[in-house]
Amino acid sequence: MFRSSATRWILGTAIFVTGITLLRYRPWHPPTREAVATEGVVRDSLTVGFLPVTCHLTCPVTDFATRHSANTRFDSQRFTDFPTIVESMKGGRLEASFMIAPLAMKLREQGMPVKILYLGHRDGSTVMVRKDLPARDLRDLRGKTLAVPSKYSNQYLVIHKLMDDQGVKPDEIRFVELPPPDMPGALAAKAIDAYFVGEPFAAKAELDGSGRVLYYAKDIWPHFISCVLVAHEKLIRERPSVVRDLVRGIAESGEWAETHRLGAAKVAAPYFRQDEALVRFVLTQPPDRVSYRMLTPTDEDLGQIRDMGIKAGILERRIDIRDLVDRSFIPTDIKAANIDAQ
Amino acid sequence: MSGRAFRLERVSRRFGEVEVLRELSLDIACGEFVAVVGPSGCGKTTLLNLLSGHDRSSSGSIAREGRERMVYQQDGLFPWQTVRENIALGLRDLKDPAERARQLSDLIELIRLEGFENHYPHQLSGGMRQRVELARALAGNSETLLMDEPFSALDYLARIRMRHELARILHHRPRTVVLVTHDIEEAAQLADRVVVLTERPAQIRCELAIHQPRPRGLTDPEVVRATDRLLVELGIDGDASRQTSTNYKE
Amino acid sequence: MSQRRLNVRSILLPVAVFAAALALWDGVSRAGFFDKSALPAPAAVILAFGQEIRSGRMFNDLVTSLFRVTVGFLIAVLLGIPLGLWMGQKLAARTAFLPLLNFLRNLSPLAWMPFAILWFGVGDASAIFLICLSAFFPVVLATMAAVANIPAVYFRVAETYGLRGFEKLVQVTIPAIMPQLITMLRVSAGLCWLVVVAAEMIAGRDGLGFAVMDSRNGLRMDLLVAEMVVIGVIGVVLDRVLERLSRIPSVRWGYER
Numbered sequence: 001m002f003r004s005s006a007t008r009w010i011l012g013t014a015i016f017v018t019g020i021t022l023l024r025y026r027p028w029h030p031p032t033r034e035a036v037a038t039e040g041v042v043r044d045s046l047t048v049g050f051l052p053v054t055c056h057l058t059c060p061v062t063d064f065a066t067r068h069s070a071n072t073r074f075d076s077q078r079f080t081d082f083p084t085i086v087e088s089m090k091g092g093r094l095e096a097s098f099m100i101a102p103l104a105m106k107l108r109e110q111g112m113p114v115k116i117l118y119l120g121h122r123d124g125s126t127v128m129v130r131k132d133l134p135a136r137d138l139r140d141l142r143g144k145t146l147a148v149p150s151k152y153s154n155q156y157l158v159i160h161k162l163m164d165d166q167g168v169k170p171d172e173i174r175f176v177e178l179p180p181p182d183m184p185g186a187l188a189a190k191a192i193d194a195y196f197v198g199e200p201f202a203a204k205a206e207l208d209g210s211g212r213v214l215y216y217a218k219d220i221w222p223h224f225i226s227c228v229l230v231a232h233e234k235l236i237r238e239r240p241s242v243v244r245d246l247v248r249g250i251a252e253s254g255e256w257a258e259t260h261r262l263g264a265a266k267v268a269a270p271y272f273r274q275d276e277a278l279v280r281f282v283l284t285q286p287p288d289r290v291s292y293r294m295l296t297p298t299d300e301d302l303g304q305i306r307d308m309g310i311k312a313g314i315l316e317r318r319i320d321i322r323d324l325v326d327r328s329f330i331p332t333d334i335k336a337a338n339i340d341a342q
Numbered sequence: 343m344s345g346r347a348f349r350l351e352r353v354s355r356r357f358g359e360v361e362v363l364r365e366l367s368l369d370i371a372c373g374e375f376v377a378v379v380g381p382s383g384c385g386k387t388t389l390l391n392l393l394s395g396h397d398r399s400s401s402g403s404i405a406r407e408g409r410e411r412m413v414y415q416q417d418g419l420f421p422w423q424t425v426r427e428n429i430a431l432g433l434r435d436l437k438d439p440a441e442r443a444r445q446l447s448d449l450i451e452l453i454r455l456e457g458f459e460n461h462y463p464h465q466l467s468g469g470m471r472q473r474v475e476l477a478r479a480l481a482g483n484s485e486t487l488l489m490d491e492p493f494s495a496l497d498y499l500a501r502i503r504m505r506h507e508l509a510r511i512l513h514h515r516p517r518t519v520v521l522v523t524h525d526i527e528e529a530a531q532l533a534d535r536v537v538v539l540t541e542r543p544a545q546i547r548c549e550l551a552i553h554q555p556r557p558r559g560l561t562d563p564e565v566v567r568a569t570d571r572l573l574v575e576l577g578i579d580g581d582a583s584r585q586t587s588t589n590y591k592e
Numbered sequence: 593m594s595q596r597r598l599n600v601r602s603i604l605l606p607v608a609v610f611a612a613a614l615a616l617w618d619g620v621s622r623a624g625f626f627d628k629s630a631l632p633a634p635a636a637v638i639l640a641f642g643q644e645i646r647s648g649r650m651f652n653d654l655v656t657s658l659f660r661v662t663v664g665f666l667i668a669v670l671l672g673i674p675l676g677l678w679m680g681q682k683l684a685a686r687t688a689f690l691p692l693l694n695f696l697r698n699l700s701p702l703a704w705m706p707f708a709i710l711w712f713g714v715g716d717a718s719a720i721f722l723i724c725l726s727a728f729f730p731v732v733l734a735t736m737a738a739v740a741n742i743p744a745v746y747f748r749v750a751e752t753y754g755l756r757g758f759e760k761l762v763q764v765t766i767p768a769i770m771p772q773l774i775t776m777l778r779v780s781a782g783l784c785w786l787v788v789v790a791a792e793m794i795a796g797r798d799g800l801g802f803a804v805m806d807s808r809n810g811l812r813m814d815l816l817v818a819e820m821v822v823i824g825v826i827g828v829v830l831d832r833v834l835e836r837l838s839r840i841p842s843v844r845w846g847y848e849r
């Protein structure tokens with residue numbers, strides 16, 4: 001009895017394992033990625049990490065633009081958080097990614113050889129407050145709770161700068177760290193009074209009618225930077241032409257997105273797995289909510305971020321910005337990428 | 343049938359400080375049915391373990407002949423095997439499948455469990471389980487049965503029934519038997535010879551031969567007489583207790 | 593007759609409870625206590641579900657998660673049971689390894705997450721590693737304890753009837769621990785399912801856990817609930833399937849005493 005049952009179960013397990021493995025890898029499908037160019041030469045390809053935030057919009061757009069290009073194919077890999085991106089880079093499985101600027105500095109400080117190649121965007125973050133609060137500036141938020149994505153975020157640094165400017169003491173506002181997707185809900189539920197985050201998580205509250213804009217990032221810090229394109233030095237050393245293609249691809253995608261906002265929303269929404277209407281809202285209401293031009297990082301911008309990071313205690317050393325940035329791949333002539341969003 | 347199944351000479355067994363058996367000498371003839379009785383904790387199970395070879399004596403010598411099989415008080419059957427599979431365990435030496443099947447059905451018939459071949463032990467009553475154990479131990483060509491209180495988990499009526507069964511089955515398949523029991527009646531009814539052990543450290547207090555041929559009835563005079571003797575030997579007033587039991591029966 | 597009635601009831605009652613829960617959910621979402629984005633209506637979830645089914649993403653995520661759980665769990669079982677058998681039989685091995693195993697068992701598999709990503713990247717390998725880790729230690733420890741507690745009488749009987757070596761293993765040791773083994777398999781399979789979903793939430797690019805996280809990032813509560821439903825249903829199915837193991841006739845003894 002035991003024998004025959006055992007045989008049945010072993011057989012059943014074997015069939016299930018085979019079946020699920022076949023379904024998982026679908027060997028009958030040809031490789032989905034067009035790894036082979038028309039002439040039959042293997043195209044270079046590179047995976048670039050990003051999060052579904054509009055600060056990283058140029059990453060999927062570049063992916064989209066290079067699907068059929070004859071040059072390097074850029075495969076955008078969506079992550080759900082920064083720690084995973086960092087661990088993937090440390091493990092050597094991800095060589096280039098978008099990430100928040102202070103995090104890149106922190107990595108450099110810890111001895112990981114990464115370089116900032118380019119910026120992902122300008123502006124694109126927003127301070128939202130509850131609709132029912134009469135707050136007009138930061139001083140009105142004294143004693144209130146304000147959420148930021150993390151202590152390592154530029155938002156956290158920048159809000160401290162603004163508090164300084166307005167004479168609000170650090171302990172007069174209660175800060176909490178929240179995952180960006182939870183912020184609109186928390187605001188609607190009045191668990192927090194305000195939050196400062198990258199889009200589209202601010203616009204969501206605006207669309208839902210639970211929040212209103214207190215500041216656009218550009219009001220606090222014109223040409224605000226939160227996210228940068230980072231690459232491992234090994235990649236720069238070994239495949240400079242790929243890196244050159246990447247930076248050019250980001251630049252041209254950015255130029256295209258700047259001028260084709262509806263198209264950009266259409267292209268990016270499936271990559272983000274977000275509602276296209278929401279992405280469209282961020283890109284158009286108003287159009288200068290986020291910008292994808294002027295993406296060359298200056299020493300001054302980054303130095304300022306670094307100094308704020310040190311002041312806030314999240315960075316320890318004054319790392320040399322010249323070691324951190326590599327501007328040699330940035331093209332001088334940037335024309336909009338040729339993308340057909342249909 | 344001639345010859346000796348066991349010969350124990352001045353066998354002692356000690357567990358550390360505890361001396362359990364002291365200089366025990368005992369001969370058991372082939373085909374003989376020996377019952378061992380004695381106070382609880384005196385070393386009866388220890389003695390059986392020495393006989394089966396699962397345990398070694400501290401001193402003295404044990405000679406044994408033929409293969410022994412043990413019937414346990416309870417739960418000696420493999421619960422994951424059916425009646426048939428459990429009994430077949432005793433027939434593992436038989437190479438011919440047809441012969442094995444024949445013997446298997448003979449044994450099942452002998453213990454009157456036809457129709458229960460594919461039942462698992464937990465689906466049987468206690469008495470049925472003991473019969474299966476018996477069949478397993480009797481299967482094949484072992485010579486000796488060692489039984490450690492095989493019926494003590496059964497109720498009184500089932501115990502009496504099992505006694506009859508055992509006697510009947512042994513009639514068909516004679517074996518040398520060493521039966522450890524607390525049940526004096528059982529010893530008197532089944533055994534050719536009853537060995538009474540003393541308190542620990544156990545020695546042989548006395549041996550009682552019962553000459554009436556087996557099988558015997560519970561109320562045969564010789565059985566009743568032997569029961570009385572055993573009660574006296576174990577330090578319980580034989581007459582007094584017999585009085586009550588007779589009164590009870592009448 | 594009463595058996596049949598029992599069966600009908602054992603189907604009807606849970607269905608009724610589910611229906612009531614669904615009705616309550618629908619009622620609450622209609623009453624508008626919560627914002628639409630805070631509690632999606634059942635209808636919206638069904639719509640999202642259909643959308644995910646049509647796009648093939650739901651099926652793909654489901655296959656991915658199931659694949660990881662199956663492979664990780666099988667590896668854990670195939671490594672863990674032999675190790676447990678060995679340790680159960682050797683007191684020295686038990687003494688030597690037990691403290692280490694107990695130590696490792698108490699670490700949540702998710703704490704290994706960063707290392708999994710560092711060593712295996714984001715994808716099948718790291719998820720399988722975590723699954724394997726979460727099932728391996730319970731499997732080893734449960735097998736070991738079960739073997740160590742097999743009544744000695746079974747081994748004596750085995751010896752008496754000449755069962756040795758491999759025969760003893762297959763006919764005595766393994767069947768004797770089967771009931772505990774099956775219970776342990778059910779428990780650790782459930783654990784694996786929990787862990788894979790959690791692990792995919794923290795890192796991944798596909799799988800149901802990732803889908804949950806992704807819906808959250810995408811602010812799609814309707815999708816999220818649809819995925820939660822699938823996760824729950826698969827968990828139940830998984831346990832139901834393994835529960836059938838305990839219906840094998842030769843292990844019933846372990847459940848009926």
Ligand SMILES: Nc1ncnc2c1ncn2[C@@H]1O[C@H](COP(=O)(O)OP(=O)(O)OP(=O)(O)O)[C@@H](O)[C@H]1O
Binds near residue numbers: 360385388389
């Ligand atoms: N493995 C052992 N280690 C130490 N002492 C033991 C061991 N086995 C038995 N003993 C001791 O030997 C004595 C006799 O035990 P045994 O089991 O032989 O008694 P018994 O006559 O069978 O008792 P009962 O009628 O209650 O079954 C007991 O006092 C017990 O403490």
Ligand SMILES: [Mg+2]
Binds near residue numbers: 386387
């Ligand atoms: Mg005993």
